[in-house]
Amino acid sequence: MASIKDVAKRAGCSVTLVSRVINHQPGVSEEKRQIIEAAIKELGYTQNMLARSLVLKKTNTIGVVLDTLCEEYFFPLIEGIEDQIDKSGYDVLFCSARNSTRKKNNYISYFMKNRVDGIIIYGSKLDDMDLIRRLVNAGFPFALIENDVGTLNANNILLNNEYGSALAVDHLFECGCRNICYVAGESTMQAAQRRQAGFVEAMKRHGISEKELLILDSGWTEEQGYGTFKNFLKKYGRKNLPDAFYFGSDQTAFGGMKALTEAGISVPDEVMLVGFDDDKPRHHDFSYMPLTTIRQPLEEMGRAAVDILLDELNGKSTGKKKVMYYPTLVVRETTR
Amino acid sequence: MASIKDVAKRAGCSVTLVSRVINHQPGVSEEKRQIIEAAIKELGYTQNMLARSLVLKKTNTIGVVLDTLCEEYFFPLIEGIEDQIDKSGYDVLFCSARNSTRKKNNYISYFMKNRVDGIIIYGSKLDDMDLIRRLVNAGFPFALIENDVGTLNANNILLNNEYGSALAVDHLFECGCRNICYVAGESTMQAAQRRQAGFVEAMKRHGISEKELLILDSGWTEEQGYGTFKNFLKKYGRKNLPDAFYFGSDQTAFGGMKALTEAGISVPDEVMLVGFDDDKPRHHDFSYMPLTTIRQPLEEMGRAAVDILLDELNGKSTGKKKVMYYPTLVVRETTR
DNA sequence: TTGTACGCGTTATCAC
DNA sequence: GTGATAACGCGTACAA
Numbered sequence: 197m198a199s200i201k202d203v204a205k206r207a208g209c210s211v212t213l214v215s216r217v218i219n220h221q222p223g224v225s226e227e228k229r230q231i232i233e234a235a236i237k238e239l240g241y242t243q244n245m246l247a248r249s250l251v252l253k254k255t256n257t258i259g260v261v262l263d264t265l266c267e268e269y270f271f272p273l274i275e276g277i278e279d280q281i282d283k284s285g286y287d288v289l290f291c292s293a294r295n296s297t298r299k300k301n302n303y304i305s306y307f308m309k310n311r312v313d314g315i316i317i318y319g320s321k322l323d324d325m326d327l328i329r330r331l332v333n334a335g336f337p338f339a340l341i342e343n344d345v346g347t348l349n350a351n352n353i354l355l356n357n358e359y360g361s362a363l364a365v366d367h368l369f370e371c372g373c374r375n376i377c378y379v380a381g382e383s384t385m386q387a388a389q390r391r392q393a394g395f396v397e398a399m400k401r402h403g404i405s406e407k408e409l410l411i412l413d414s415g416w417t418e419e420q421g422y423g424t425f426k427n428f429l430k431k432y433g434r435k436n437l438p439d440a441f442y443f444g445s446d447q448t449a450f451g452g453m454k455a456l457t458e459a460g461i462s463v464p465d466e467v468m469l470v471g472f473d474d475d476k477p478r479h480h481d482f483s484y485m486p487l488t489t490i491r492q493p494l495e496e497m498g499r500a501a502v503d504i505l506l507d508e509l510n511g512k513s514t515g516k517k518k519v520m521y522y523p524t525l526v527v528r529e530t531t532r
Numbered sequence: 533m534a535s536i537k538d539v540a541k542r543a544g545c546s547v548t549l550v551s552r553v554i555n556h557q558p559g560v561s562e563e564k565r566q567i568i569e570a571a572i573k574e575l576g577y578t579q580n581m582l583a584r585s586l587v588l589k590k591t592n593t594i595g596v597v598l599d600t601l602c603e604e605y606f607f608p609l610i611e612g613i614e615d616q617i618d619k620s621g622y623d624v625l626f627c628s629a630r631n632s633t634r635k636k637n638n639y640i641s642y643f644m645k646n647r648v649d650g651i652i653i654y655g656s657k658l659d660d661m662d663l664i665r666r667l668v669n670a671g672f673p674f675a676l677i678e679n680d681v682g683t684l685n686a687n688n689i690l691l692n693n694e695y696g697s698a699l700a701v702d703h704l705f706e707c708g709c710r711n712i713c714y715v716a717g718e719s720t721m722q723a724a725q726r727r728q729a730g731f732v733e734a735m736k737r738h739g740i741s742e743k744e745l746l747i748l749d750s751g752w753t754e755e756q757g758y759g760t761f762k763n764f765l766k767k768y769g770r771k772n773l774p775d776a777f778y779f780g781s782d783q784t785a786f787g788g789m790k791a792l793t794e795a796g797i798s799v800p801d802e803v804m805l806v807g808f809d810d811d812k813p814r815h816h817d818f819s820y821m822p823l824t825t826i827r828q829p830l831e832e833m834g835r836a837a838v839d840i841l842l843d844e845l846n847g848k849s850t851g852k853k854k855v856m857y858y859p860t861l862v863v864r865e866t867t868r
Numbered sequence: 869t870t871g872t873a874c875g876c877g878t879t880a881t882c883a884c
Numbered sequence: 885g886t887g888a889t890a891a892c893g894c895g896t897a898c899a900a
Contacts, residue, residue, distance in 0.1 A: 199877055210887040215879060225885060240670055245645040246586040247877035251892045255582075265610050265626060271602040278601075278630060287642055290601060290626040294614060306623055309581040310893090334576055480812050481864070483819045528817070535893055546871045551895060561869060583893035587876045646877090 198239040206235040218243055249310070257287045258505065259307035260316045261300060265292040269475045269494075273318060273341070276498025284506055286313075293319075301327050308336050314505045316498075319343055321384060337508050339501040343386060351504045352518040353497050357387050360490040360523040361394025362401075364442045364470045367488070369402055371531050373439035373468055377410035379424065379452060381444035385416070391444050391472060410438055414448050418478060421451025429459050437461070440468035440531075446475035446489055453530070454482055469530040472523075486528035493521050534575040543571040554579060585646070593623045594841065595643035596652045597636060601628040605811045605830075609654060609677070612834025620842055622649075629655075637663050644672050650841045652834075655679050657720060673844050675837040679722060687840045688854040689833050693723050696826040696859040697730025698737075700778045700806045703824070705738055707867050709775035709804055713746035715760065715788065717780035721752070727780050727808060746774055750784050754814060757787025765795050773797070776804035776867075782811035782825055789866070790818055805866040808859075822864035829857050 200218070204211045209228060216224045217232045224232075235241075249255045260277060262270055274290070281288040289312065293300035300319070304327055307315050314337035317324075321343075328345055331338050339351040368376050378395045381388045392411070399409055414424035421443070443449035449471035456463060463469055463485060474491035477484045500519055507513040536554075540547045545564055552560045553568045560568075571577075585591045596613060598606055610626070617624040625648065629636035636655070640663055643651050650673035653660075657679075664681055667674050675687040704712050714731045717724045728747070735745055750760035757779070779785035785807035792799060799805055799821060810827035813820045836855055843849040 200879095201877080211878080212880090212887060213885085219879085223885065228885080242641075242670070243645050244586070244877050245647055246582045246591075247646075247892085248879075249892095250580070250582040250586060250877080250894090251879045253892075265601060265614075266607040268604055274601050274628070278628060282630075287639070288627065290628070291624065292610070292614060292626070294618075303623070305578075309579050310583075311581055334578070476812070476816050480820070481822050483821060484816070485819060486817050536895095537893080547894080548871065548896075549869085555895085559869070564869080580893050583876085584895075586878090586893085587895050589876080 198241040199244070200241075202239055203232065203235045203241050206239060207232045255311065255313050256285070257289060257312045258314050258316060258502070259303075259312035260288060260290045260318075261293060261303050261307070262290065262318050263293050263295050263300070263321070265290060267475075269473055270318070272494035273498040276495035277316060277502055279495075280499040280502035284502070286506065297321065297324065297327075300324065304331065308334060313509050314338060316501045316505060317341065317343075321386075337505060339505040341497055341501050349516050351501075351508065351516050353500050353504070354518065354520045355387070355492050355497070356520055356522050357390035358394030358397065360472060360492075361391050361442070362398045363523065363525040364472070364490055365395060365398035365402065367525055367527070367531065368440045368442065368468060368470060371440070371464075371468055374402075374404075375410070375438040376440045376442055377412055377438040379412045379414050379421065379441055379443045379448055381414065381416040381448055388416075388444050395442060412441075414444075414451075416445045416447055418447045418451035418454070421448035422455050423451070424448075425452045425455030429455060429461075434459060434461055434466070437467050440470065443469070443471045446471035446473045446487060447478070449487055449489075450477045450484055453484060453487070457482075457485075464530050464532055474526055485530055488528045488531040489526050490523045491526050492523045497521055534577040535580070536577075538575055539568065539571045539577050542575060543568045591647060591649050592621070593625060593648045594650050594652060594838070595639075595648035596624060596626045596654075597629060597639050597643070598626065598654050599629050599631050599636070599657070601626060603811075605809055606654070608830040609834040612831035613652060613838055615831075616835040616838035620838070622842065633657065633660065633663075636660065640667065644670060649845050650674060652677065652837045652841060653679075657722075673841060675841040677833055677837050685852050687837075687844065687852045689836050689840070690854065690856045691723070691828050691833070692856055692858050693726035694730030694733065696808060696828075697727050697778070698734040699859065699861040700808070700826055701731060701734035701738065703861055703863070703867065704776045704778065704804060704806060707776070707800075707804055710738075710740075711746070711774040712776045712778055713748055713774040715748045715750050715757065715777055715779045715784055717750065717752040717784055724752075724780050731778060748777075750780075750787075752781045752783055754783045754787040754790075757784035758791050759787070760784075761788045761791030765791060765797075770795060770797055770802070773803050776806065779805070779807045782807035782809045782823060783814070785823055785825075786813045786820055789821060789823070793818075793821075800866050800868055810862055821866055824864045824867040825862050826859045827862050828859045833857055 200211050200214050203214045213224050213228055214232055217229055291303045293303060316339050318341045324343060332348060332350055341353045342355055344354055345352055380392050414420050441452060449469055453469060461467060471487050471489040474489045504517050536547050536550050539550045549560050549564055550568055553565055627639045629639060652675050654677045660679060668684060668686055677689045678691055680690055681688055714728060716728050750756050777788060785805055789805060807823050807825040810825045840853045
């Protein structure tokens with residue numbers, strides 16, 4: 197609770213000198229410095245960063261808002277951000293919207309009230325647009341990952357989802373599949389729409405006409421995938437199975453895999469599976485087969501977000517930046 | 533960038549009134565209120581929380597410092613904390629020490645400089661003690677999870693690791709095992725030491741003498757467990773296998789499981805396995821068998837940390853609190 | 869109901 | 885090398 201004034205009093209000098217000592221600035225005699233340092237120790241003084249940031253108009257902190265902190269999927273992103281921040285001397289604070297747009301808004305407001313210098317936001321939910329506009333209008337520095345804001349003037353780190361779908365479809369064709377069913381995830385996600393569009397496009401390129409296209413509606417979670425496949429199998433049986441399923445998300449794929457296995461259908465012999473996200477199963481009550489999937493370079497994307505944001509904060513950039521990243525194919529057991 | 537003064541000027545009134553409107557306080561005519569609210573909108577004014585917290589001496593924020601944000605193991609803890617914080621009206625900020633004591637210290641210092649009202653710290657690393665003492669000496673409100681500071685006057689949320697080992701050993705004896713080998717993890721962790729002590733104690737209770745005890749040294753990671761078992765199997769072959777292995781951590785167990793499976797040893801028929809932590813495999817290039825394990829009530833522990841800390845902050849508590857939680861046995865495939 | 873003025877803890881400017 | 889003092893933006897006695 198001791199303030200800089202208390203230290204000054206104790207050391208018998210002005211606050212100016214104390215401030216210089218604290219901030220390792222020149223202009224203070226060695227003698228005074230020692231007295232002041234002693235006083236700091238004795239009083240257990242710690243700098244009040246609220247006051248400091250108030251006058252400096254700088255917190256030296258970046259805030260990160262994720263949809264959730266409890267998904268392994270975000271690990272590479274978090275690590276990329278941390279790694280790059282570490283090199284910069286800034287501090288980074290994470291908070292979780294717990295998959296609620298309201299909470300996401302709250303935390304962004306929280307950060308915007310002078311608590312951080314800039315914000316990194318991940319999310320491809322379409323209803324985040326209001327919140328993005330707020331940031332843009334306020335002129336608050338931020339970088340947005342995985343949500344294409346189009347012409348809106350904002351730092352944007354994007355993934356080419358269509359390309360990912362092309363990778364998946366091409367790979368399945370190489371594996372001899374032709375009759376491929378796309379299992380769609382949450383349509384409120386921009387990414388989901390693009391993956392589906394990419395699938396359609398890639399299939400057409402392989403000569404499959406639009407009306408031949410198989411698309412199964414499901415959701416992003418394993419439970420939804422499981423339910424979808426239980427129904428599908430009950431309805432169509434195992435005879436009319438396509439050659440392969442391409443899923444909008446790995447979680448959906450895990451659910452599908454479980455339902456297929458329970459029905460005695462052999463993967464990859466009878467049917468091949470490809471997911472998207474390079475994610476891991478949430479549960480561990482079942483022996484999941486290593487899944488072929490499309491991996492996003494999330495770590496690099498996190499790094500890029502930090503770089504772009506810090507460049508803006510330090511006046512090193514001219515205008516907002518938009519960068520596009522490309523996913524890669526990871527071949528595992530489900531397509532061997 | 534607009535300040536309260538700008539709003540006052542625009543609205544043609546004093547800052548007092550503006551402040552009251554912002555904070556939803558009474559004592560302002562409906563007429564003025566509307567004018568002020570309009571001015572706020574027009575100027576895009578947002579409260580500067582640095583200044584506000586400075587004068588109120590309160591941030592309404594809790595900081596959480598974890599060893600890492602990138603381990604699924606922490607999910608229940610994080611969720612418990614978030615959940616309980618949500619109910620309280622406080623905000624919560626997470627940061628990751630990235631398994632570095634230095635960084636952990638840095639973030640704790642960061643928070644202590646008036647940036648949050650209280651801190652929640654997880655960690656059972658023994659060399660965290662200096663940092664704990666600093667907090668105690670500074671009189672800064674904090675709650676410590678999973679690190680028994682003994683007589684030190686601090687809020688302490690603990691797990692009974694010895695009891696967990698007793699659960700594991702008892703279960704294995706019920707499964708007909710008698711010749712049980714403990715696979716030890718990182719000895720720099722307090723938890724590791726206690727789990728081993730609990731194992732020894734439980735075995736003695738079952739009439740196994742200390743010199744009959746089998747203890748294998750390994751580490752907390754899957755890789756270490758894998759290496760340990762590769763060596764073990766090379767050295768002793770599969771003939772002299774114990775009835776069961778009890779691991780100080782699930783990760784070690786996954787590594788052991790992989791090595792055993794690769795050696796063609798059948799689990800649980802030839803040897804049974806029990807882990808600790810209720811964790812999941814980091815990798816997914818192998819079909820892991822669902823592992824019997826000891827689960828910690830991490831979500832409740834997170835809730836408790838929040839409750840205890842907030843009670844202290846709001847003057848509802850008398851003195852620091854120490855609470856002990858008990859783990860439970862989760863039976864899965866490796867002991868069936 | 870409304871306004872003035874001070875203090876929160878810090879840094880920076882300008883004297884000495 | 886050293887020390888007043890004015891900001892920073894806010895809340896709040898206190899006075900009107």
